Amino acid sequence: DAKTTQPTSMDCAEGRAANLPCNHSTISGNEYVYWYRQIHSQGPQYIIHGLKNNETNEMASLIITEDRKSSTLILPHATLRDTAVYYCIVRANQGGKLIFGQGTELSVKP
Amino acid sequence: KAGVTQTPRYLIKTRGQQVTLSCSPISGHRSVSWYQQTPGQGLQFLFEYFSETQRNKGNFPGRFSGRQFSNSRSEMNVSTLELGDSALYLCASSPGQALKGYTFGSGTRLTVV
Numbered sequence: 001d002a003k004t005t006q007p008t009s010m011d012c013a014e015g016r017a018a019n020l021p022c023n024h025s026t027i028s029g030n031e032y033v034y035w036y037r038q039i040h041s042q043g044p045q046y047i048i049h050g051l052k053n054n055e056t057n058e059m060a061s062l063i064i065t066e067d068r069k070s071s072t073l074i075l076p077h078a079t080l081r082d083t084a085v086y087y088c089i090v091r092a093n094q095g096g097k098l099i100f101g102q103g104t105e106l107s108v109k110p
Numbered sequence: 111k112a113g114v115t116q117t118p119r120y121l122i123k124t125r126g127q128q129v130t131l132s133c134s135p136i137s138g139h140r141s142v143s144w145y146q147q148t149p150g151q152g153l154q155f156l157f158e159y160f161s162e163t164q165r166n167k168g169n170f171p172g173r174f175s176g177r178q179f180s181n182s183r184s185e186m187n188v189s190t191l192e193l194g195d196s197a198l199y200l201c202a203s204s205p206g207q208a209l210k211g212y213t214f215g216s217g218t219r220l221t222v223v
Contacts, residue, residue, distance in 0.1 A: 036211070041216075042217075043202070049211060097143065097158060097168065100145075100153035100154075
């Protein structure tokens, strides 16, 4: 079973920041938080990952709470092309399977 | 840099037949994983290969099998197809430790009739 809980769906206005929450209260000390997204009919796309510090790359920012029990993915200026299902996954970093939950369906509206 | 290539993109098979799907990972990537995606079950892990050895296996029946070749290309085979095997089959590759995450292909859409 997935070790994360995410809202089923969210809406965001184009140009505004999209903040996608994820709860992972049972995360272990050696587990990372990964975010992927899947645009309709395509394979999932890696976005970002982190252990305990906040992370930023060209796609998004990841904010992890101090107790590591939850995190937020931030898309700073959402566009229509960011409409997708976003998956939050926790995983130890020695390889192995990704356990996908149901994810959050983000709809970016004009 | 070429991405993960899966062939064929679409496939229609009859119940009882078998099927082989192919995945060519990104050059230099030694790990290949396979996932099944259905509307009801979502994305589910099938198996992972690293340097021609199966490293992890999901909870699928023995009808689902795979292998990896010395050039890291991988194939998965499903025998005695059932209607419920209709799904999008996705392949993902990584250098090995997957620190930067997996790169997925666009998948093979299998329809069993």
